[in-house]
Amino acid sequence: MCGIVGYVGSRNAAPIIVDGLRKLEYRGYDSAGIAIHDGKGIEIVRALGKLVKLSDALEKRPLNGTTGIGHTRWATHGRPSEVNAHPHAAGPVAVVHNGIIENHVAVRAELEGQGIKFLSDTDTEIIAHLIHRELDQGAPNLFEAVRKALGRVVGAYAIAVVSRAEPDVVVAARFGSPLVVGIGEDEMLCGSDVTALLSHTRNMVFLEDGDVVELKQNGYRIETVNGTAVDRKVKRIDWSAVQAEKAGFKHFMLKEIHEQPDAIEATLRGRIDLQNGDVHAGEMGVTPEFAKTLGRVYFVACGTSHHATIAGRYWIEKIARVPSVTELASEVRYRDPIFFPNDLVVAVSQSGETADTIAAVKAAKAAGAQVLALSNVLDSALPRMADGALYTHAGPEIGVASTKCFTTQLAALLLLAIYLGRQRGALSKEQGQEILQALWETPSHMREVLGDADYMHVIAKKLTHAKDVLFLGRGLGFPIALEGALKLKEISYAHAEGYAAGEMKHGPIALIDENLPVFVICPRDSHYDKTLSNMQEVRAREGQVIAIATKGDEAVMELAQHMVWLPKVNDDVLPLLTVLPLQLISYYVANLKGNDVDQPRNLAKTVTVE
Ligand code: F6R
Numbered sequence: 176m177c178g179i180v181g182y183v184g185s186r187n188a189a190p191i192i193v194d195g196l197r198k199l200e201y202r203g204y205d206s207a208g209i210a211i212h213d214g215k216g217i218e219i220v221r222a223l224g225k226l227v228k229l230s231d232a233l234e235k236r237p238l239n240g241t242t243g244i245g246h247t248r249w250a251t252h253g254r255p256s257e258v259n260a261h262p263h264a265a266g267p268v269a270v271v272h273n274g275i276i277e278n279h280v281a282v283r284a285e286l287e288g289q290g291i292k293f294l295s296d297t298d299t300e301i302i303a304h305l306i307h308r309e310l311d312q313g314a315p316n317l318f319e320a321v322r323k324a325l326g327r328v329v330g331a332y333a334i335a336v337v338s339r340a341e342p343d344v345v346v347a348a349r350f351g352s353p354l355v356v357g358i359g360e361d362e363m364l365c366g367s368d369v370t371a372l373l374s375h376t377r378n379m380v381f382l383e384d385g386d387v388v389e390l391k392q393n394g395y396r397i398e399t400v401n402g403t404a405v406d407r408k409v410k411r412i413d414w415s416a417v418q419a420e421k422a423g424f425k426h427f428m429l430k431e432i433h434e435q436p437d438a439i440e441a442t443l444r445g446r447i448d449l450q451n452g453d454v455h456a457g458e459m460g461v462t463p464e465f466a467k468t469l470g471r472v473y474f475v476a477c478g479t480s481h482h483a484t485i486a487g488r489y490w491i492e493k494i495a496r497v498p499s500v501t502e503l504a505s506e507v508r509y510r511d512p513i514f515f516p517n518d519l520v521v522a523v524s525q526s527g528e529t530a531d532t533i534a535a536v537k538a539a540k541a542a543g544a545q546v547l548a549l550s551n552v553l554d555s556a557l558p559r560m561a562d563g564a565l566y567t568h569a570g571p572e573i574g575v576a577s578t579k580c581f582t583t584q585l586a587a588l589l590l591l592a593i594y595l596g597r598q599r600g601a602l603s604k605e606q607g608q609e610i611l612q613a614l615w616e617t618p619s620h621m622r623e624v625l626g627d628a629d630y631m632h633v634i635a636k637k638l639t640h641a642k643d644v645l646f647l648g649r650g651l652g653f654p655i656a657l658e659g660a661l662k663l664k665e666i667s668y669a670h671a672e673g674y675a676a677g678e679m680k681h682g683p684i685a686l687i688d689e690n691l692p693v694f695v696i697c698p699r700d701s702h703y704d705k706t707l708s709n710m711q712e713v714r715a716r717e718g719q720v721i722a723i724a725t726k727g728d729e730a731v732m733e734l735a736q737h738m739v740w741l742p743k744v745n746d747d748v749l750p751l752l753t754v755l756p757l758q759l760i761s762y763y764v765a766n767l768k769g770n771d772v773d774q775p776r777n778l779a780k781t782v783t784v785e
Pocket of ligand 1: 478479480481523524525526527528529532575576577578661665780781782
């Protein structure tokens, strides 16, 4: 996730673009850059780090001109560095891009074969070279060149492009990544969201996938990539600037909860080989030979990431048939843990900077184990230390309580299990295809569950005075019970416990009375009958059951006070759905209590101390 801005008009473009990028910094802050047409040619300034570094660079080297583009980066391909910062130039053009180009390796090889030299490690640079090639091969203008070049690109993008030959034009396009056009007076803008544009105009056009737009000072035209002219409605946006930054949501956490379907799509993009029921290993560093011979998958993580690893362990054992353990990193580092050289140690961490997880990885490396870092932050400490990386590509998570980073970790772990299962022959092509197909359909099922948010609000209202809440689940429902309890306690400050449903009779059953709300994760999976019995035990003691169950389940309906319905899906993708109502309910409870949802008391987003 990155932020892009484009401007063409009569004012000096650079301050307007930098101001827009400031509003988009929540989308990434690894580096920033700007390209301005100064009437003679295109001048580019880029800087590593937050936007303030770009502002400093622009003070030393001011850019003047009325047409330009800018970018704030969240690195996905190529480490954060000035060389990898956008805009990327090729011949007369400069490009900024938000998204992931799936076929960049093949296109890069083709272009290199034609003698083109690449300056960065990014996937974006191929777009600049493709557009340049189209211009060289006779495209009449930048708009046509962009349209034709995009015909070669597979993946997700929002781009903005300027060209030396057209000082008063910005061309922009989108497919899978957001892009908004702002219609000003004697000026046109574009940006990754309305926040970047609101101080200049409230009249916006939301581009659709496949749209290419040419912006000029006094107007614009839109065509599809295939060359058909289209007309998109102009909408008036009345949000305040603060509302806009959160895309109209009250808090970042709520926005991030709703971003999950898109985030999962980003995690899956370019990794699924549906035809062979397999997964591309990418940068994981796990060769097919090592996958065949490894003796154990040993997970280390903290907090929410640890919960993801519990699901990961289930999948690794079930799908890849490899022994697997998961340990809290804070425990591992102070024990005398035993690692073997044929262990694959998987460190799971949203930030990639958690001190305890780093210490556990050091111990694993010292014992000669191979380490894979599963992280959301490119080139953070853990991926740098590890032998390979599996990035979740969820984009920055601003709310302290992890939501989209958790579900994208789940998706990535399921991909890892499928990869290992296929290499080891434990999973057939057809079985692989079945799970991958289910995973592929998950974003649309997530949208369906998130569509019931208003009902989660109704349930939350019943819980605002609850002092204790119990969460129960079995199998893949167990880590979700733990995660549901953690979400509720960290932002609503209610005491909550997550338990394996089968453990209830070994202690927590003593807590149950008519005042105790009990969430039971009870979809129609292979544990269903057993979990249903636990639900009956709760009801027999007057506990208040809130069930997360499969649509139309009458047996559950008879027992529960509140029902949250899920679509019927493959068992393995269930945790990506069952957690959604729990995130929403926790959010609403905390919000109803008036808590600071995005920055709950005593917590920090990245825990770099032990
Ligand atoms: C809870 C939460 C934390 C983190 C934990 C590990 O919502 O976000 O429990 O999961 O601090 O952080 P990472 O994943 O960055 O290692």
